[in-house]
Structure formats: C-alpha cells, structure tokens
Amino acid sequence: MSHDACSVPVPASFTIPTPKGMRQIGGDAPCFVIAEIGSNWLMGDRSDDTAARRMIEVAAAAGCDAVKFQTFRPETLYVPDPGESDYLSAAGIKRSIADIIRENVLPPEMVPGLADFATSCGVVFMSSCFSLEDFAIVDPLTPIHKLASYEITFYPLIEAIARTGKPLIMSTGAAIPQDVAWAVECFRDAGGKDLSVLQCTASYPAPDEALNLRAIPALGQTFAAVPGLSDHSPHPLHAPFAAVSLGAKVLEKHFTLDRNGPGPDHFNSILPEELQTLVHGIRAIEAMLGDGVKKVEPIEDELYAFARRRVQAIRPIAAGDLLRLGDNLAILRPGKRTPGAHPHDLPLIDGHQALRAIAVGDGVQVTDCSAPAP
Numbered sequence: 001m002s003h004d005a006c007s008v009p010v011p012a013s014f015t016i017p018t019p020k021g022m023r024q025i026g027g028d029a030p031c032f033v034i035a036e037i038g039s040n041w042l043m044g045d046r047s048d049d050t051a052a053r054r055m056i057e058v059a060a061a062a063g064c065d066a067v068k069f070q071t072f073r074p075e076t077l078y079v080p081d082p083g084e085s086d087y088l089s090a091a092g093i094k095r096s097i098a099d100i101i102r103e104n105v106l107p108p109e110m111v112p113g114l115a116d117f118a119t120s121c122g123v124v125f126m127s128s129c130f131s132l133e134d135f136a137i138v139d140p141l142t143p144i145h146k147l148a149s150y151e152i153t154f155y156p157l158i159e160a161i162a163r164t165g166k167p168l169i170m171s172t173g174a175a176i177p178q179d180v181a182w183a184v185e186c187f188r189d190a191g192g193k194d195l196s197v198l199q200c201t202a203s204y205p206a207p208d209e210a211l212n213l214r215a216i217p218a219l220g221q222t223f224a225a226v227p228g229l230s231d232h233s234p235h236p237l238h239a240p241f242a243a244v245s246l247g248a249k250v251l252e253k254h255f256t257l258d259r260n261g262p263g264p265d266h267f268n269s270i271l272p273e274e275l276q277t278l279v280h281g282i283r284a285i286e287a288m289l290g291d292g293v294k295k296v297e298p299i300e301d302e303l304y305a306f307a308r309r310r311v312q313a314i315r316p317i318a319a320g321d322l323l324r325l326g327d328n329l330a331i332l333r334p335g336k337r338t339p340g341a342h343p344h345d346l347p348l349i350d351g352h353q354a355l356r357a358i359a360v361g362d363g364v365q366v367t368d369c370s371a372p373a374p
Helices: 050-064 087-090 098-104 108-120 134-140 153-163 177-189 216-224 238-245 272-291 298-307 343-348
Strands: 013-018 019-028 032-038 065-072 124-129 145-147 168-171 195-200 225-233 250-253 309-312 329-332 352-354 370-371
Touching: 019 153, 019 216, 032 050, 032 272, 050 065, 050 272, 065 108, 065 134, 098 195, 108 124, 108 134, 124 134, 124 145, 134 153, 134 272, 145 153, 153 168, 153 177, 168 250, 177 195, 195 216, 195 250, 225 238, 238 250, 238 272, 250 272, 309 343
Parallel strands: 032 065, 032 250, 065 124, 145 168, 168 195, 195 225, 225 250
Antiparallel strands: 013 019, 309 329, 352 370
16 A cells, blocks of 8 residues: 555546445435434344334435444454443443344344345445444345444555455544545555545534534545545534535435334434435525526526616606716616616716617617717
C-alpha cells in the first residue's frame, strides 16, 4: 500500500443491480436510502423472522432503496470479558456487551430467506459483515457491501470485499482521517473501485453539535468517493435533510417497529411513519435543489410577464410627444397590458420623442423612440 489513496481516479458514481433494475448511486441520481434494521428485527423468539419480514415490508412501502441487517458472531468481535458499554448502561442496559451481542445474533440460516424476501419486496438486501465467515454468507446475497465504522481497521475484510468487484459503503464513525485514508487505500490496492464514504458520529444518540455534516462533501472530495451519512442522531429528519442538502448521495438510518423492543438499538431508532416521512422529505428536497443554474423557471413565466416592473405609459402619449419619466412614463408592473422596456434601457427612452401613439398603461419600447430631442 505505497501510493496515495486520493490519487486513484474513481468515478463519482456507480451502478448496482436491484430488483427494479440498475440503480445509479452518486452523481445526479437520487439519494440511496438504506433502512437500517440491524438487530431490531429481534422481537422475541430468535428463530422467528416475522418481525424482520415485516420491517422489510415497511421499508419498501416507505420508498427506501435498501434494507440492511448485521451478520456477526460474538467470538469474532470482542476479546473475552469485554465489560459493559457506557452508552448502553446509560440507556438502562447494564450488561456485558458480549452477552448482548450473543443474544442479538442473526441466525445464519435465516439470512438467505430474508434476502429473497427483500428482493420480492423490490428493495436491495444488505448486511454488514464482521468476520470473513460472515462475509462468505452475505456476499452471494447482495450487490453491495457495507463496512461498519469499527471495522475500518479490519483490513482482511476490506480486502475480501474489494476482491469481489462489488461497491463498498464505508462508515467512518470514531475514525481519524489517517484511518479512513488507510482503509480506502486497502480497498483500492486490493482491486476495489466503487466506493461510498459516509460521515458518521459514533454516539448513540449522536448530539447535534457532534454530527459535523460539513464533513460529508469533504469526504467525497478527499477520497473521490460517493459521499453520504450514517445517522445516529435522535431526530428523525433534521440530519438526513441537511445531509441531502449538502450533497449526501447515501443515507442510512436505524428504524424499529417498537422503541421499547429488546436489544441495544430500538431506543435510538425511528418509527415506520417517521421513516416514510424521511424518504418523502428527501425526495422533496432533491426536487427543490434543482440544477444550481439560476433562471426563470417555467412555473414563473406568467409572473415574469405580469409583475416585473417595466417602462409603462401613465398618460396618453401622441406621436411626437417628449417621453419623460414621472411625466408620461413610470416604472410599473404591466399586469396583462403590453410590457415595456427593461428599466436599464431608460436612458434610450427618457428625453426622446415618441414615434407612435401609446395608450395609458401600455409599455414603451426603445423602438418606440426617435433620436434625442434637441
């Protein structure tokens, strides 16, 4: 890994196959919205995928592009006896993180069925992997991989993803810039090309002042990658809407069917109706953003003619009359009368003689004037 990760030319967008056809991510395409199910599928019996399937249906109905689970096993994550997480303890979950992880494992045999069901619902199936064994389960089932923030230093997994030739979405929570650069370099040195880098704040929930949303376009520019946000803020809409306005082309947000459900993520997840509002709002914001070129929009055409001030006659003008601002001319809105010249042309009209009769209210053009009066 000897070269600068930023020197590799990478497209600003890429495409993936989806149940609805090829989907561009980045560039001028709509934001790719990922409904993060994570471990929130578990609502009781670990062998029952009813809630997981219901969540997939909810995400599809909300207009999300993808659903994402997490495929992990306790023995490949933490050291023995890792202790309690302070943020979970503060939320009332005062137990060893190892026990919590063990209780929230997505059974490997359940994964293919969920992938097939997501496809039948018209959304992309995704699942973050946390070991090479997990990767082997997920890779045949998804067109795009997601690297969780804490795996950004786990280069064997990054290289395995790169060798598939599939795109990678990389979260950057609790990562210093050097870590991100190193992970990007690992990916590209192993043959990876299509990459999205997400701003992420590793706090659950993440307070507003820690979101640093201006890092979104900066990450995209620095690493020649599609920019986005993995959002852990408590408000369902604020950060996603701001992120899209800043150019985020990938957005990930946890949701749940019940904030009081068991497990570590329900309390900081949005509800189905909020997920639907989020997606609809993102699409509205994208329509609002436009192409960045200032112009008169077609919807403005009527008022462009009706209400923009022009040079108009304020009393009857006969041919040969001297045209004077404040006497027989004024800068007024023409309404449905004939619009006159733009006010910047007044020097070519004021003090000149009229070449024709002009009715009160009609516009006066430069071509209605003779040479200046002596």
